[in-house]
Structure formats: C-alpha cells, structure tokens
Amino acid sequence: xxRVSFEHIVKRFGAITVLDGLNLAVDDGDFLVLLxxxxxxxxxxxxxxxxxxxxxxxxxxxGERDVTDLDPKDRRLAMVFQSYALYPTxxxxxxxxxxxxxxxxxxxxxxxxxxxxxxxxQIGPLMDRRPAQLSGGQRQRVAIGRALVKHADVLLFxxxxxxxxxxxxTEMRLEIKKLHEELNPTVVYVTHDQIEAMTMATRIAIMNGxxxxxxxxxxDVYERPANLFVAGFIGSPSMNLLPATVETGGRARLADGSLxxxxxxxxxxxxxxxxxxxxxxxxxxxxxxxxxxxxCRLDLEIRHIERTGSDAMLSLAxxxxxxxxxxxxxxxxxxxxxxxxxxxxxxxxxxxxxxxSGRRI
Amino acid sequence: xxxxxxxxxxxxxxxFPRPKKRIKGRSIAVLVFLTMAALFFSIPLYVLVTTSFKxxxxxxxxxxxxxxxxxxxxxxxxxxxxxxxxxxCEGLKRGFVNSLEILFPSLIASIAISAVTGYALALWNVxxxxxxxxxxxxxxxxxxxxxxxxxxxxxxxxxxxxxxxAVAFIHTVLAMPVLTLIFRNYYKDIPPEIIKAAIMDNGSxxxxxxxxxxxxxxxxxxxxxxxxxxSIWNDYLIGVTFGGLGAQPMTVNLANMVxxxxxxxxxxxxxxxxxxxxxxPLVIYFVLGKFFVQGIAAGAVKG
Amino acid sequence: MGIRWSRLTPQLALTPAVAITAIAFIGxxxxxxxxxxxxxxxxxxxxxxxxxxxxxxxRLFADIGWRISLSNLIVLAIxxxxxxxxxxxxxxxxxxxxxxxxxxxxxxxxxxxxSLIVTGxxxxxxxxxxxxxxxxxxxxxxxxxxxxxxxxxxxxMYAIILASVWQSSGFYMALMLAGLKAxxxxxxxxxxxxGVPLWRVYLEIIIPMMKFTxxxxxxxxxxxxxxxxxxxxxxxxxxxxxxTWLPAYFTINAMSAKGNLAFASAAATLMLAIxxxxxxxxxxxxxxxxxxxxxxxx
Numbered sequence: 007x008x009r010v011s012f013e014h015i016v017k018r019f020g021a022i023t024v025l026d027g028l029n030l031a032v033d034d035g036d037f038l039v040l041l042x043x044x045x046x047x048x049x050x051x052x053x054x055x056x057x058x059x060x061x062x063x064x065x066x067x068x069g070e071r072d073v074t075d076l077d078p079k080d081r082r083l084a085m086v087f088q089s090y091a092l093y094p095t096x097x098x099x100x101x102x103x104x105x106x107x108x109x110x111x112x113x114x115x116x117x118x119x120x121x122x123x124x125x126x127x128q129i130g131p132l133m134d135r136r137p138a139q140l141s142g143g144q145r146q147r148v149a150i151g152r153a154l155v156k157h158a159d160v161l162l163f164x165x166x167x168x169x170x171x172x173x174x175x176t177e178m179r180l181e182i183k184k185l186h187e188e189l190n191p192t193v194v195y196v197t198h199d200q201i202e203a204m205t206m207a208t209r210i211a212i213m214n215g216x217x218x219x220x221x222x223x224x225x226d227v228y229e230r231p232a233n234l235f236v237a238g239f240i241g242s243p244s245m246n247l248l249p250a251t252v253e254t255g256g257r258a259r260l261a262d263g264s265l266x267x268x269x270x271x272x273x274x275x276x277x278x279x280x281x282x283x284x285x286x287x288x289x290x291x292x293x294x295x296x297x298x299x300x301x302c303r304l305d306l307e308i309r310h311i312e313r314t315g316s317d318a319m320l321s322l323a324x325x326x327x328x329x330x331x332x333x334x335x336x337x338x339x340x341x342x343x344x345x346x347x348x349x350x351x352x353x354x355x356x357x358x359x360x361x362x363s364g365r366r367i
Numbered sequence: 368x369x370x371x372x373x374x375x376x377x378x379x380x381x382x383f384p385r386p387k388k389r390i391k392g393r394s395i396a397v398l399v400f401l402t403m404a405a406l407f408f409s410i411p412l413y414v415l416v417t418t419s420f421k422x423x424x425x426x427x428x429x430x431x432x433x434x435x436x437x438x439x440x441x442x443x444x445x446x447x448x449x450x451x452x453x454x455x456c457e458g459l460k461r462g463f464v465n466s467l468e469i470l471f472p473s474l475i476a477s478i479a480i481s482a483v484t485g486y487a488l489a490l491w492n493v494x495x496x497x498x499x500x501x502x503x504x505x506x507x508x509x510x511x512x513x514x515x516x517x518x519x520x521x522x523x524x525x526x527x528x529x530x531x532x533a534v535a536f537i538h539t540v541l542a543m544p545v546l547t548l549i550f551r552n553y554y555k556d557i558p559p560e561i562i563k564a565a566i567m568d569n570g571s572x573x574x575x576x577x578x579x580x581x582x583x584x585x586x587x588x589x590x591x592x593x594x595x596x597x598s599i600w601n602d603y604l605i606g607v608t609f610g611g612l613g614a615q616p617m618t619v620n621l622a623n624m625v626x627x628x629x630x631x632x633x634x635x636x637x638x639x640x641x642x643x644x645x646x647x648p649l650v651i652y653f654v655l656g657k658f659f660v661q662g663i664a665a666g667a668v669k670g
Numbered sequence: 671m672g673i674r675w676s677r678l679t680p681q682l683a684l685t686p687a688v689a690i691t692a693i694a695f696i697g698x699x700x701x702x703x704x705x706x707x708x709x710x711x712x713x714x715x716x717x718x719x720x721x722x723x724x725x726x727x728x729r730l731f732a733d734i735g736w737r738i739s740l741s742n743l744i745v746l747a748i749x750x751x752x753x754x755x756x757x758x759x760x761x762x763x764x765x766x767x768x769x770x771x772x773x774x775x776x777x778x779x780x781x782x783x784x785s786l787i788v789t790g791x792x793x794x795x796x797x798x799x800x801x802x803x804x805x806x807x808x809x810x811x812x813x814x815x816x817x818x819x820x821x822x823x824x825x826x827m828y829a830i831i832l833a834s835v836w837q838s839s840g841f842y843m844a845l846m847l848a849g850l851k852a853x854x855x856x857x858x859x860x861x862x863x864x865g866v867p868l869w870r871v872y873l874e875i876i877i878p879m880m881k882f883t884x885x886x887x888x889x890x891x892x893x894x895x896x897x898x899x900x901x902x903x904x905x906x907x908x909x910x911x912x913x914t915w916l917p918a919y920f921t922i923n924a925m926s927a928k929g930n931l932a933f934a935s936a937a938a939t940l941m942l943a944i945x946x947x948x949x950x951x952x953x954x955x956x957x958x959x960x961x962x963x964x965x966x967x968x
Binding site (some may be wrong): 429430432645651653 | 681690693695697769786803809841907
C-alpha cells in the first residue's frame with residue numbers, strides 16, 4: 007500500500023536549515039495538501055519526495071520501499087509542475103509518449119494509455135498541437151495527462167494552478183478533485199492558496215518555517231486550529247485574535263473590560279486564573295441579533311463597512327485594534343460608519359490559545 | 368490510520384544519517400574534460416608568456432613548454448623600443464601611440480553617432496525608420512572589401528588618407544550600423560510614455576536625449592565601449608589599408624615585425640611584441656569580463 | 671512652429687547616419703560593382719566595354735588562385751563549424767556541472783579578446799617545426815609526430831582551422847550557455863522524472879529548443895569565415911604558394927599587390943554575392959522562426 011511517509015527529514019542548503027527533523031505520513035488514496043506561505047519549505051519537501059534534491063538526513067518511504075536513495079525515475083511517481091514544463095518542441099502526443107518512452111512498455115500499451123488519458127482529460131482534439139499553440143488551461147490538462155499516463159503510485163503537484171486566471175482555477179480545481187475521486191491515487195499537492203487546500207484536500211499539512219504547524223483534515227484545521235499561526239493563516243478574512251486574562255469561574259476578561267464566558271469550550275488543560283490568553287473569534291460566527299446565552303457581547307463602534315454583494319464586512323473599533331465581523335447585506339443595510347452596535351459570539355465557537363506559547367489550550 | 372508525530376522530541380538527534388555525498392563519476396569525467404579543454408585554451412598564452420621571458424639561447428635549445436631559466440625583460444624592452452617593423456626600427460611604442468590616437472576619436476564619434484541615431488529611430492516617430500533599420504541590418508554584414516576602394520578614394524579626397532584620422536573615420540563608418548542597431552534595441556524598451564511626458568514638459572529632442580535617455584544608458588554604454596575598444600584595438604585590416612606608413616596601429620607594426628624577417632628571428636622579441644599588443648584588451652577582459660560577455664552576446668544576437 | 675521642430679530635429683539628427691549609409695555603403699557598393707565591369711588597372715577607368723562587360727568575372731573563374739580561395743572557403747567553413755559543436759559541448763558541460771563555471775568561462779573566452787594577429791603569431795610559434803610542438807614531441811621520443819602543418823600546402827589550412835577554432839569556440843560557448851540557461855529548470859526536472867537518458871533529452875528536447883541560438887551561431891560563423899583575413903596574414907600570408915588563399919585575401923592581394931582594380935572589384939562583388947547567398951536564407955529563416963514564436967505567443 008503506497009503510504010507515503012517522511013521520517014526525521016533534515017534538509018540543509020549550506021548553512022541554512024530548511025527542514026529540521028520533519029515527520030509526516032499519509033495513507034493510500036489520501037489527497038495531501040502542503041500549505042504554507044512562500045519559503046516555508048513545502049516545495050523543498052515535494053522536491054525531496056520527487057528525488058529532485060537529496061535529503062541531508064532522514065528517510066522517505068513509499069509503501070514498503072525506502073526511496074531515499076532512488077533516482078527520480080525509479081520512485082514510481084509523476085509530477086505536474088508549476089510552469090507545466092511541457093516539452094515545447096514536441097506535440098501533445100509526443101509529450102505524453104516521451105515520458106513513457108523510457109519505461110520499455112509495449113507500443114500498444116503506450117498507445118492505449120495515451121488514448122485513455124486523452125479521453126479522460128478531453129484533450130483528444132489537441133493531440134497533434136504543440137504546447138505553444140495551447141491555452142493555459144489546455145496546457146494544464148496536458149501536464150496532468152502526462153502525469154496520469156505513467157500510472158504512478160503517487161501524483162505530485164507543485165502549485166499547478168498558480169499560472170491560471172481565477173475562473174480557470176476554479177474549473178481545474180473541480181477537475182482535479184474529480185480525477186482524484188475517480189482514480190483515487192495518492193496525491194501530494196503544494197500550494198499557498200488556502201481555498202485550493204480546503205476544497206481538494208483530504209489531509210492538510212500547514213507548514214511554516216520548515217515545520218509542520220498542524221496536520222489534519224480541512225475541517226480540523228479550520229474548526230480547531232492548533233496554534234496562533236494556523237488560526238491566523240486559515241480563513242479569509244482571518245480570525246480575530248484578542249488578548250484576554252483568565253478570571254475565576256471559567257471566565258476571562260477581554261482588553262476592553264467585557265467578560266468572556268468560556269463554559270462552552272473544551273479545554274485540553276484548564277488555565278489557572280491570571281493566565282494570559284489569546285481568544286480567536288471567526289468573523290462569520292458573530293451575530294448582530296441578541297443571542298440567548300452568548301460567550302460574550304461586545305458594544306463597538308463601526309469604523310468601516312465593506313459590502314461585497316453577498317456579504318458585508320464590518321470593521322469595528324476594539325481599543326486600538328479592529329474586530330472584523332461578517333454579516334449579511336440585509337442586516338447591515340441601515341448601518342453606517344460611526345454607529346455603535348452590539349455583536350454577540352456563541353459559546354461553542356471559541357478558540358483559545360496560550361498567549362505565551364501560542365498553542366491551543 | 369494516518370499518523371503525525373511532531374518531532375520536537377527527536378530534534379537535534381540525527382536519524383537515518385546519509386553517507387557524505389561524494390562527487391559522482393560523471394561529474395569527475397566532465398571536470399576532467401573541461402580541465403583538458405582549459406589546458407588546450409591556455410597553451411598559446413602560456414607559450415607566449417614563457418617565450419617572451421626566455422633568452423634566445425634557451426629558445427634555440429628547444430623545449431617550448433619549459434619555463435625560462437633566467438627571466439629576462441630584455442625581449443620586452445627591445446620589442447617596445449628598438450625592434451624593426453618594416454623600414455623603421457623604433458619598436459612598438461610608435462604603434463601603441465598610434466593605436467591610442469585612433470582609439471579615442473573613433474570611440475567618441477562612433478558611439479555618439481550611433482547612440483543618437485538609435486535614440487531617434489527607437490523613440491521618435493520617424494516614418495521611414497523601419498526601412499532604414501533593415502538597410503542598416505544589411506549594411507552590418509557587408510564584407511569590407513566591397514567598399515574598400517571607394518573609401519580609400521573618399522579619404523584621399525578628404526585629405527586625411529594615411530593619418531590616424533582616416534583610420535578613426537573608417538572605424539566610425541563601419542561600426543555605425545551594428546552599434547545603431549544595438550542602441551535602438553536597447554532604447555526601444557524605454558516606455559514611450561516617458562518621452563511623451565517629457566515632450567509635454569517642453570523637452571526638446573536633444574534635452575530629452577541628454578537629460579533622460581543618456582542617464583538611462585549606463586549599462587549599454589559600458590557594453591558597447593568594451594566591444595568597441597576590443598575591436599578597434601585588435602583591428603588590422605583597416606589600419607593597414609588607411610594608416611599609410613605614418614599612422615599604423617600596433618597590430619600592423621606587430622604583423623610587419625613578425626612577418627618581415629631579415630637575419631635571425633628573435634622569437635622572444637616576437638612573443639613579447641605580441642603580448643604587448645594583447646595586453647590592453649586582455650586587461651579589459653579580465654577586469655570587466657561580465658560586461659564583455661554581454662557585449663559579444665549583444666553584438667552577436669542583435670547585430 | 672514648435673511642433674514642426676519636434677518633427678524635424680529627429681530627422682536632422684539622423685543625417686550623419688543616413689549620409690554614411692548612402693555614401694559609404696550603398697554608393698560605395700555600386701561604385702565597386704561598376705568598377706568590376708571596367709578594365710581599370712591601377713587607376714579607375716570608367717569606360718565599360720559593353721560587348722563583354724563581365725570579362726573580369728570570366729578571368730576570375732579561370733584564375734587558379736580564386737578557385738583555391740573558394741574551395742578553402744568551404745574547407746574553413748566546415749572546419750570552423752567544429753567551433754560551434756565544441757562550444758555547445760563545453761557549454762552543456764559547464765551548465766550541467768556548475769562547479770568552476772566562472773573559471774572555465776573565463777579561460778574559454780579570453781582568446782576572443784586577443785587580436786587575430788597575436789593569435790596567428792602564437793600559433794605559428796607553436797607550429798614551428800624546429801622549436802615548437804613538433805620538437806617537443808620528438809624530444810619525448812615520439813618522432814612520428816608531425817606538426818609542421820604550416821610548411822605543407824595540404825595541411826596549412828588545418829592549422830588555420832585549429833587556430834580559428836581555438837579563437838572562436840569560447841564565443842559560441844558563451845552564446846550556447848546563455849541559450850541553455852534560458853531553458854526552464856522544470857523541463858530538466860520533468861525529464862529526470864520521466865527517466866529519459868540524458869543524450870536523448872539533449873537530442874530530442876534541448877537542442878531543438880535551442881535552434882534559434884544555433885541559427886545565430888551559424889550566421890555569425892559564415893560571416894566570420896567570409897571575412898577571414900587577419901589570421902591568414904599572421905599565420906601563412908597565403909602560403910605556402912597559394913594554398914591558404916581565401917576570397918578576402920585574394921581580393922586585397924589583387925588590389926594592392928597586383929594593382930588590378932577591376933579584377934579586385936569583381937572578386938569583391940562576388941564576396942558580396944556569396945554573403946547574400948549564405949546570409950539571406952539564414953536571416954529569413956531566423957526572422958521566420960521569430961515570427962512563428964511571436965505569432966504563437968500572441
């Protein structure tokens with residue numbers, strides 16, 4: 007079973023340590039997305055798996071095979087590149103064929119696979135064109151086709167949608183998701199786009215500074231961010247993070263003096279009174295109508311309203327900070343800057359982090 | 368199920384250490400080949416340098432690759448001061464001065480004309496610019512021989528034939544098409560909005576050139592300068608054709624010195640003379656190599 | 671009035687360039703072609719014998735020196751093409767290896783900074799039979815080695831080819847290196863993952879991708895070969911006999927040594943014709959290639 011695992015991976019470029027003792031494993035058929043800001047080491051990790059660069063120490067396993075020392079071609083994986091990396095001097099058919107030509111497959115098998123991929127990706131009419139004669143989306147399909155025909159154990163994607171416009175990106179996202187559901191290969195997908203991660207992944211590994219900050223399902227990382235980095239990174243607009251101090255009776259006091267009822271929160275470790283916390287409140291969980299038993303109720307002044315059509319983002323003054331609240335256009339149609347409003351937050355939606363370590367408590 | 372262990376505990380401890388990376392066999396083969404090629408490329412320079420410091424006695428003993436037994440500057444001094452080139456025997460120093468006197472006027476004139484022409488063609492709306500550029504493109508590849516005789520007649524008529532001015536004039540003429548194309552290619556990437564804005568601000572053709580375009584030309588000027596210095600300094604044909612007897616550049620002196628052989632041949636003097644001729648462009652090459660590469664690439668691809 | 675001036679000044683600024691093009695290039699070419707139809711000896715004589723205007727050309731093709739020049743031109747072109755091959759191999763190796771790139775590039779390119787006269791002097795010294803490379807090998811006991819190429823009409827051209835390959839390989843290497851570096855690294859990665867052998871990647875992917883660079887090199891090479899003159903003067907001065915004559919050498923020799931203006935003009939005209947025949951198809955091919963590229967991209 008091609009379970010992909012990274013064990014104690016260290017990667018240094020000269021004096022710079024990019025990955026320092028990283029562990030990660032995904033099961034067969036998983037769609038793993040490596041998500042993180044640029045420079046977090048996600049592409050480095052993908053290149054190590056592909057064999058395009060060598061680990062400094064550590065071990066990479068695909069199923070029961072230790073592939074750490076294998077040549078890229080012997081690792082039984084296929085890759086879709088950011089720039090597609092199609093061979094410009096070959097036709098679409100030539101591109102699909104060239105990748106298989108080193109595999110010593112019989113000619114009929116090669117032709118069969120090419121026909122299958124062409125059918126799968128609807129690139130049949132393009133087979134005799136050259137990459138330069140294709141649109142961005144078509145090139146993307148050919149690049150995926152070139153990876154599919156290899157029947158590889160693991161499919162790798164390196165930011166494959168970053169060169170497409172917004173509309174095509176949405177289409178290709180669905181397409182890749184559909185391919186994964188149909189063929190169910192193990193996928194490792196690198197991106198800095200959280201929408202791609204949330205929509206396609208079965209597992210997300212959020213990376214920062216060469217470390218994995220959180221590993222889990224899309225729902226996990228969204229609903230229960232493991233630390234402040236993940237909390238701030240996932241979600242748009244991002245989570246409101248407000249400092250608070252623990253008081254007795256399962257309550258905490260926010261910076262503006264209002265009280266926060268933490269009775270709906272499931273603690274890993276209950277903080278003592280006086281502990282400093284960071285409270286994470288997602289903009290979309292606020293409500294403008296009075297809640298029966300809220301975790302907190304804030305009376306704040308509207309600084310700015312941004313209407314996007316489907317939503318309205320309220321930017322509220324909270325001391326010298328801002329609290330962003332997502333509401334519906336109808337709720338906010340009468341509001342304007344300078345108004346004071348009351349917003350409430352439900353008890354079961356709280357996220358609490360230790361102010362010192364930044365970890366979820 | 369899927370597992371994930373944060374490696375905080377294992378940090379620092381190296382698990383599954385890899386053996387130290389060794390240089391692969393293919394790398395060694397490539398490096399050996401490159402080194403041998405580098406040796407082949409170095410041989411002529413090595414031989415030039417060592418021979419120029421040897422005594423004739425040692426040279427007559429053979430062993431072209433041996434180092435000088437006694438390092439002597441005698442051949443260098445002789446080549447510079449006394450060696451005979453044609454009928455005169457005052458060494459290469461005359462040629463050196465001539466080469467400098469040719470170099471400066473031709474540099475200034477050729478770059479000035481080409482930069483202005485390139486600027487006018489690239490940024491001003493000259494209706495016949497396209498056709499003229501194509502013509503220049505063709506001119507850049509015309510063999511010198513087909514215009515040689517008419518140019519001789521023209522310089523004679525101008526009364527400059529046989530002087531450094533004739534050589535400089537011909538260098539300017541012959542370099543104009545290529546240099547203009549290089550400047551044009553460089554200037555056409557300047558956004559036309561800049562020029563439009565400058566015209567709105569009452570800038571004239573010359574003021575825009577001097578105050579806006581020229582200050583933006585630093586890179587291309589260095590590249591063109593290096594390219595021109597090397598090609599003018601190394602020229603032989605124009606110098607021998609237009610320099611007459613009094614205005615021969617260093618290369619012509621050198622060629623006369625080594626081809627006209629009366630009596631015994633002093634190889635050490637020949638090599639010293641060749642090196643003296645080669646030193647100025649070599650110094651530029653080793654100091655400004657990066658621009659040199661850009662220069663030949665620009666001259667080649669765009670020419 | 672301001673508008674008129676802004677239109678006129680650029681055109682005035684172009685006057686020197688236009689004058690040079692019209693007089694020194696177009697006018698002079700016409701002048702030389704005209705002279706080639708006359709019977710001018712040392713001084714120009716512009717009367718054309720219309721019964722036989724091409725007599726200089728007929729003489730030219732009957733001239734053994736001209737025929738040697740033409741066949742040497744082909745030999746030199748083929749031989750110098752090695753510089754492109756060699757340049758590509760060097761560039762590919764430097765690009766693969768990366769180690770020592772600056773050093774190797776510097777070493778391979780320095781001959782380009784040196785005058786061909788100096789190059790000729792250096793190589794003639796190396797080819798010196800009594801004191802040069804040959805005597806070095808003989809002193810090692812390898813007496814069967816012969817490097818006295820310059821003294822023999824059958825081998826002298828090879829010596830000139832060797833010197834010009836030495837001189838120009840670095841130049842082609844630099845152009846090839848720039849071409850190789852322009853290739854997307856992900857193409858290399860894709861080929862590695864595909865497990866295609868390196869020679870096939872070069873042959874089927876990289877070299878076809880670089881055809882524009884190869885065309886540029888071919889154009890520059892053919893121009894360099896037609897213009898080759900200095901290296902002949904410095905290495906053989908045309909000898910032994912006429913064995914290393916080239917059209918450029920022939921033409922100048924006809925004018926200055928033989929003082930036969932019409933004859934030399936005919937030879938120069940043919941040089942121009944050869945340039946056009948080689949050069950125009952290559953340039954058109956290049957322009958067409960570029961159009962294809964742009965048309966596709968746009």
